[in-house]
Amino acid sequence: MKTRIRELRAKMGITQEELAQQVGVRRETIVFLEKGKYNPSLKLAYKVARTLGSTIEEVFIFEEEDLA
Amino acid sequence: MKTRIRELRAKMGITQEELAQQVGVRRETIVFLEKGKYNPSLKLAYKVARTLGSTIEEVFIFEEEDLA
DNA sequence: ACACAATGTTAGATATACATAACAGGTGCA
């Protein structure tokens, strides 16, 4: 799963640490999300999207394999 | 978290069992999702939404507390 | 080159989504 977290975060001019605080998770969690290293819970995905001023389906990019 | 799974599933005329099979999870998982008893992974939410011919943000209804 | 901020990585602990199996209640239909 790819994401636009890094891109949107840069656009807002905030660091991983700041995003993490606003979302209420640890910075490492943001690192892993940005790198697509895991499949977040729906609520976390929602909080990240809202904090970045966007929607879930705009922030997280699903691929074919995600429907398999 | 509330959902429109039951409503959309009824509209498609399929059972929990059939939805579960199409999504690739157990029927109990669908029961729990319909009742808002847990917070699914993003990929599962995506599969459910697509199988119901809808989007994540239309199927899963977020509340204020989900941003807390 | 130095200092400092931002990012990346790793290892171990905890919480919980999801699987699995088994059983119970309801509804409709022969």
Add this chain to the structure above:
DNA sequence: TGCACCTGTTATGTATATCTAACATTGTGT
């Protein structure tokens, strides 16, 4: 009455998201 189908629940096990802390790397400005 009976049976078959759909739905709900409960208990236990496994996989993994997330936390925590510590350290490594990269970038940026002076």
